[in-house]
Structure formats: structure tokens, C-alpha cells
Amino acid sequence: MSELILEGQNLVKDYPLKKEVFWEKPKTLRALGGVSLKLAQGQTVGIVGESGSGKSTLGEILGDLQRPSKGTVLYQGQNLRTMKQAEYRRFRRNVQFIFQNPKESMNPYFTIEKILMEPMKRLDDDFSPAQAQQKIQTILPQVGLEPDCLSRRPAELSGGQCQRIAIARALLLNPQVIVCDECVSALDVSIQAQILNLLKSLQRRYGTSYLFISHDMSVVHYMSDTIFVLVKGQVIEQGVGAELMHHPKQAYTSSLISSSLFAEDTLCAVQ
Numbered sequence: 353m354s355e356l357i358l359e360g361q362n363l364v365k366d367y368p369l370k371k372e373v374f375w376e377k378p379k380t381l382r383a384l385g386g387v388s389l390k391l392a393q394g395q396t397v398g399i400v401g402e403s404g405s406g407k408s409t410l411g412e413i414l415g416d417l418q419r420p421s422k423g424t425v426l427y428q429g430q431n432l433r434t435m436k437q438a439e440y441r442r443f444r445r446n447v448q449f450i451f452q453n454p455k456e457s458m459n460p461y462f463t464i465e466k467i468l469m470e471p472m473k474r475l476d477d478d479f480s481p482a483q484a485q486q487k488i489q490t491i492l493p494q495v496g497l498e499p500d501c502l503s504r505r506p507a508e509l510s511g512g513q514c515q516r517i518a519i520a521r522a523l524l525l526n527p528q529v530i531v532c533d534e535c536v537s538a539l540d541v542s543i544q545a546q547i548l549n550l551l552k553s554l555q556r557r558y559g560t561s562y563l564f565i566s567h568d569m570s571v572v573h574y575m576s577d578t579i580f581v582l583v584k585g586q587v588i589e590q591g592v593g594a595e596l597m598h599h600p601k602q603a604y605t606s607s608l609i610s611s612s613l614f615a616e617d618t619l620c621a622v623q
């Protein structure tokens with residue numbers, strides 16, 4: 353059994369809702385209703401569900417971009433809330449994100465080189481600027497980009513190129529986990545396939561674990577070892593990817609499978 357890296361225990365998230373009138377009692381929306389999951393080294397856990405089912409909330413809580421209302425997140429067996437500052441810094445460095453719209457997460461005034469340098473400066477004391485630059489030069493060909501993109505700004509790159517930069521930015525810190533939140537949804541189908549295959553080959557090379565979030569069942573199946581199906585913040589079905597895809601127990605899971613537009617043949621054909 354591979355090492356357990358990240359674990360969510362009974363995660364609940366209630367968002368406060370705006371009051372219509374001031375004397376009303378405060379109301380909340382339950383976005384997550386007690387979800388537990390484990391992510392082991394080198395594994396991919398897929399989270400699938402329709403819009404509003406709580407996928408991003410779950411990913412953000414596991415990566416500590418927001419806190420749960422109840423429940424616990426453990427990183428290598430340690431509770432995020434009770435770990436020492438140095439351990440928390442290690443967690444922060446080791447759990448990275450790739451989002452749907454990479455351009456939005458990049459400062460439009462920065463060059464790509466500066467965008468790639470920034471997290472290493474902020475989260476990694478081990479690298480001198482020269483070593484950081486060396487690391488960038490090494491990672492660029494691995495994500496299929498030429499060094500001349502370094503002097504450009506995000507607006508001068510395509511969506512697919514920007515997503516490759518976002519992947520490079522996440523990988524530069526050698527993270528153990530990457531939370532991929534709808535990371536190919538904004539891309540053309542053939543570019544989606546290239547990015548997914550790139551993520552797979554990088555996983556083979558570095559042993560990275562992915563929490564892979566998507567509304568598209570065939571994309572999640574293609575990427576994941578185990579799949580969790582979320583409906584209104586509850587896991588209604590979970591299981592090994594192929595088994596769940598071919599023998600779903602819930603009618604909702606079957607409907608997600610049949611409405612999944614992505615052809616796996618395309619994924620396999622585009623390397």
C-alpha cells in the first residue's frame with residue numbers, strides 16, 4: 353500500500369447565506385455534508401459531479417484554501433490545524449493547485465519567467481535565483497514549451513500554453529499533491545487530451561498524487577484510480593475507476609456516464 357498523503361475526515365461545509373431582511377435568522381447552505389477520502393502517493397482520486405455539487409469546495413478544503421465547518425484534514429497523518437509552522441509550510445509547498453482558467457491566476461503584468469519564479473521565492477528557501485532559473489529551464493521542455501515563452505506575458509499565450517505554464521508552476525515546487533480543479537474544461541478537446549496525457553506522464557515520472565476534479569465522467573475515469581461521485585455535497589457512490597464506469601450502482605452515476613461527451617479514443621490518440 354502506498355503512503356497516505358492527504359486525508360479528509362467527515363468534511364462538512366456550511367456557507368452563510370445573505371439575509372433577505374435583517375431580523376431573519378442567519379441561514380446557511382450546506383455545500384459538503386460529511387465527505388471522507390484518502391489520497392495515497394502516486395494515486396489519482398477523481399471527484400465528479402454536476403455544477404454546484406461541492407467539488408471545488410472539497411478540493412479547496414483539502415488544499416486548505418478554505419476551512420471546513422466541521423471535520424479534519426490530515427497531511428501525512430497530521431492535522432493541519434495543530435501542526436507546527438514549519439510543517440504547515442511544508443504542506444503548503446507540497447499541495448499545489450491547477451485551476452480551470454490559468455490566466456486568471458497569473459498576474460497579467462508579469463512575464464512568464466517572473467510568474468514561474470514567484471512561488472519558488474515565496475515557498476522554497478532551498479533555491480538560489482540561479483538554481484530556480486535552472487529548474488525552470490529543465491521543466492519547460494517537460495511541459496512542451498519553448499524557452500522563448502519566458503519573456504512573454506500571459507495575454508500573449510494561448511489557453512493551452514497558459515495551462516502548461518500553470519502545470520510547470522505547480523511542478524517547480526516538486527509537490528506531492530496537485531489539486532486539478534476542472535483544469536482542462538476550458539480547452540479544446542485535442543488540447544484537453546494533450547494536457548491530460550502530460551499530467552499522466554508527469555505522474556509516472558515524479559510520483560505525484562492528483563485530486564482530479566471534473567464534471568466530465570470520462571475525463572475523470574481516464575485520469576483516476578478511484579472515483580467519488582458527489583451529489584449536493586454527499587458522496588453517493590465511490591469505487592475503482594473502471595468498475596464504477598462499467599458497473600455503476602446508482603442511476604445518477606449512469607446518467608453522468610451517458611452524458612459524458614469526452615471520447616476516450618481521442619485521449620488515447622493524442623499523445
Ligand SMILES: Nc1ncnc2c1ncn2[C@@H]1O[C@H](COP(=O)(O)OP(=O)(O)OP(=O)(O)O)[C@@H](O)[C@H]1O
Pocket residue numbers: 367368381382383401402403404405406407408409410567
Ligand atoms: N463562497 C460561497 N458562499 C456561498 N455559497 C457558496 C460559496 N462557494 C460555493 N457556494 C455554494 O456551494 C455549493 C457548492 O459549490 P462548489 O463551487 O463547491 O460546487 P462545484 O461542484 O465545484 O460547482 P462548479 O462545477 O460549478 O464549479 C454551490 O451551491 C455554491 O453555490
